[in-house]
Structures are given as structure tokens and as C-alpha cells.
Amino acid sequence: MTQHTILSRLMGEMIKYDSGDVKRIQHLVKVHDFARIIGIAEGMNEEELFVLEAAAILHDVGIHAAEAKYGNCSGKYQEELGPDEARKVLSGVEGFSDGQIERICWLIAHHHTYTNVTSKDHRILLEADFLVNSFEDNISTDGIIAFRNNVFRSHSAITLLNDMWNIKQ
Secondary structure, X not given: OOHHHHHHXXXXXXXXXXXXXXXXXXXXXHHHXXXXXXXXXXXXXXXXXXXXXXXXXXXXXXXXHHHHHHOXXXXXXXXXXXXXXXXXXXXXXXXXXXXXXXXXXXXXXXXXXXXXXXXXXXXXXXXXXXXXXXXXXXOOHHHXXXXXXXXXXXXHHHHHHHHHHOOOO
């Protein structure tokens, strides 16, 4: 089974998991696409890209559990509850090694952590999520620029953000 097939099956499982929540489904598809675009542009190898794409598909999997347990879906709660939910979804998809699952869960547990970002996959996931959130959350231009300056490091993600919002360097 190819990695593309595995990711396609994972996307289907995540859409089923979020069934009826069209806004969140649309969000995860967009974050996945941006993560893939940035990952390729930044020279990730196939293994790194595969794990990044899976994490992007699953990154917000903790939202429903957070809402059920805490009554809100703050990033902290998503990070806390997301890995266990991700394992449930991943259990329905063959093709992931234990090491890949652990890395995917680590990324989910840190996808709202903007300090001490030292790995390319973590940084790209944050950047891809923000590219989508900047639009969906109607973030001000000043807020977008501040986030870009403080968090973004990938040249391709910075270019995408600047071009998307017509921001001059």
C-alpha cells in the first residue's frame, strides 16, 4: 500500500470522525494541503512528509473530546486530549509504524505550542494551521504580521502568507 493510499484512507477516517462538522472538515483539509505544499517546498523527505501530512489531517482531533470534557476547545485541551483520539482514528488505518504514530501524536500534543519549536515538522504544522486560521478567524493584518514575525521560519510559508494577504516585507 502506498503512502498516498494510506493518507487517503486516513483522510476518510477523519472525515467520518468529524461527520456533520463541515467547518472542521474543511479546516483539516486546508491545513493538510498547506502542510504538504510547505513540506515539499522545504525539502522534506518522503518519510518526514508522510508523518507531517498525517499529523495535519489529525491535528484538531481533540476538539470534540475537549468540548465534551471541558466545555470548550482551547488549544491546551486539544493538545491534552488529541493524542488519544488520534490513536483511535489511526487504529482504523493500516500502514503506520509505532514510531510514526508516536511522532504524529507528539505533533498533535504540541500544535498550539509556539515556543521552543526546533523541528521542521512542528514548525510547518504551526505555519499551515495559521495560514488557514488567519482567514477563518478574521485575524487583523497587524496580528498576521506579528505571528509571521514571531513564529514563521519556513521561507515558503512566509511567501505564501505574504502573497495570500498581499503583505509587503
